[in-house]
Amino acid sequence: MDNDFKSIGTFLKEKLKKFEYTPKEYEYGVVKSCADEIARIDGLPRCRYGELLEFGGSEYGIALELRENAVDAVLLNKSGTVVPGEMVSQTGRVAQVCVGDGLLGRIIDPIGRPLDGLGAVPSDEFRPLESHAPTIMQRTGVNTPLETGILAIDSMIPIGRGQRELIIGDRQTGKTSIALTAIINQKKDDVFCVYCAIGQKASSIAQVAAKLKSVGALDNTVIVASTADDCASMQYLTPYSGCAIAEKFMRDGRDALIVYDDLSKHAAAYRAMSLLLRRPSGREAYPGDVFYLHSRLLERSAKLSDEYGGGSLTALPIVETMSGDISAYIPTNVISITDGQIYLESELFNAGIRPAINVGLSVSRVGRSAQYKAMSGISGNLRLDLAQYRDTAIFAQFGADIDESTASLLRRGERLTELLKQARDIVFPLSRQVAVLLSYNNNHFDGIDLNKVAAARDGLLERLESSIGDTMRSIDGSGELSENDMNILTQASGAFFEELKNAKH
Amino acid sequence: MSKALLKIAGSFSSDDIDKITKGFEKLLGRQIDFEIVEDSSLIGGFAAYINGKVYDSTVALQLKNIRRGFLKD
Numbered sequence: 001m002d003n004d005f006k007s008i009g010t011f012l013k014e015k016l017k018k019f020e021y022t023p024k025e026y027e028y029g030v031v032k033s034c035a036d037e038i039a040r041i042d043g044l045p046r047c048r049y050g051e052l053l054e055f056g057g058s059e060y061g062i063a064l065e066l067r068e069n070a071v072d073a074v075l076l077n078k079s080g081t082v083v084p085g086e087m088v089s090q091t092g093r094v095a096q097v098c099v100g101d102g103l104l105g106r107i108i109d110p111i112g113r114p115l116d117g118l119g120a121v122p123s124d125e126f127r128p129l130e131s132h133a134p135t136i137m138q139r140t141g142v143n144t145p146l147e148t149g150i151l152a153i154d155s156m157i158p159i160g161r162g163q164r165e166l167i168i169g170d171r172q173t174g175k176t177s178i179a180l181t182a183i184i185n186q187k188k189d190d191v192f193c194v195y196c197a198i199g200q201k202a203s204s205i206a207q208v209a210a211k212l213k214s215v216g217a218l219d220n221t222v223i224v225a226s227t228a229d230d231c232a233s234m235q236y237l238t239p240y241s242g243c244a245i246a247e248k249f250m251r252d253g254r255d256a257l258i259v260y261d262d263l264s265k266h267a268a269a270y271r272a273m274s275l276l277l278r279r280p281s282g283r284e285a286y287p288g289d290v291f292y293l294h295s296r297l298l299e300r301s302a303k304l305s306d307e308y309g310g311g312s313l314t315a316l317p318i319v320e321t322m323s324g325d326i327s328a329y330i331p332t333n334v335i336s337i338t339d340g341q342i343y344l345e346s347e348l349f350n351a352g353i354r355p356a357i358n359v360g361l362s363v364s365r366v367g368r369s370a371q372y373k374a375m376s377g378i379s380g381n382l383r384l385d386l387a388q389y390r391d392t393a394i395f396a397q398f399g400a401d402i403d404e405s406t407a408s409l410l411r412r413g414e415r416l417t418e419l420l421k422q423a424r425d426i427v428f429p430l431s432r433q434v435a436v437l438l439s440y441n442n443n444h445f446d447g448i449d450l451n452k453v454a455a456a457r458d459g460l461l462e463r464l465e466s467s468i469g470d471t472m473r474s475i476d477g478s479g480e481l482s483e484n485d486m487n488i489l490t491q492a493s494g495a496f497f498e499e500l501k502n503a504k505h
Numbered sequence: 506m507s508k509a510l511l512k513i514a515g516s517f518s519s520d521d522i523d524k525i526t527k528g529f530e531k532l533l534g535r536q537i538d539f540e541i542v543e544d545s546s547l548i549g550g551f552a553a554y555i556n557g558k559v560y561d562s563t564v565a566l567q568l569k570n571i572r573r574g575f576l577k578d
Binding site for chain 1: 546554557558559560561562565566567570571574575
């Protein structure tokens, strides 16, 4: 024990040898006024935009408005200790956050303080919250799929690694559920996930954390959270902080997925800040640079070329609409920035179609090229089938006489809709998705009562798992559907449906 | 004569304050009228606030530097 103390003593002595007594000379400012977490400061003529300022040694703020010999800054805490007359000094640093593998499984705030009561975050590397997006030369095309485990998305609106796919819809339409299912499905693929909760209820964040923990997905996820109770500046910083953490994975040559939940609240927080900073307001009272606010964030997602490690950062931003209005300011902005959107509708949700994806309005602009061969070969006409069905179903409602071909179209459409329903948190690996779609293409489901389609699907998957498990594994492993595998799969599913038919009679 | 603020930790003798004032007048080449404020949070030493600049020679600053150095290693 004595030895231990001695070695600590010599260690400290060794360290302290390096330090010399050095008086320092630096500029200071004086707080002129302070209200609503905005401090107006006199002085600091050489302050830089975005620099971290120190108020009396305990409180920090970010300089966001620079004038001749005066600075406006937003405070990062609501401590109420900043008073007029307080001395302010520059730190020479911009806001930064700790990054690295030590963060996995943790819940932190935007400046890296732990929120989960598990002690300090073990990390010695930092990245600035704001950083440049990868340049044109550093990027390469999206070429690897990012499986969400949701049949409707992976088949019709495929997402590639490095893509930005918006999830948009009214409140209570299952936006967060889709994002969480995508995170849960990354467990097996070594994709590191970051979930940014921006200005959400603390109870919702707790639920998300509990959900991820219960399925074991929290171990490869970092949650960066600011609650509705945090000040606007913290909410404003949250997505940038999450992005910095995810960027570290990408720059290390790994794959990362980031969910921004949600950017409408982020825009609202930025609007509050801008109005308090007395910046001129534009449409819907948002400031002029609200487009840049999101474009510079989402531009940081990329698929890097092999020279730069080949890592990727996929973004799933979420935007909440008001009564389905996607032509509001923030939705149109984010739609135009992203590489596609998944549009969720409350009517579909209430009709029991979950995930409530409106296939007509949802697109993926780059994902097709990244889809697995096994999937792209059999999912080609799904969108068309579904679109035709939805159109025809509207007319069929009037009870008009319909011919046989229309009736068949309706029958297939109804069954496809039923097959695409998927319970929350249930993920379908590629092989299962392929098996379901193959049976649909082979018209196996047509003879089954509508209310028994889901049960038949589940029965089929169970049977395939027990009878041709090896083939299913090989499809998952290779991502391709060889002729041989296809024959085995067709035969096994054919046999299952034959049995089902015989059992009925 | 320019107005300035001198924060000191604990009580300094008037001789000490005279010395400090003379030192700054020599450094900056003009007369300075210090308002003296005692601030125990400095722990030791003094900090002079003159015309938008701090000349910090406090123990608190040194401790902060040591802390930063430790965190960096």
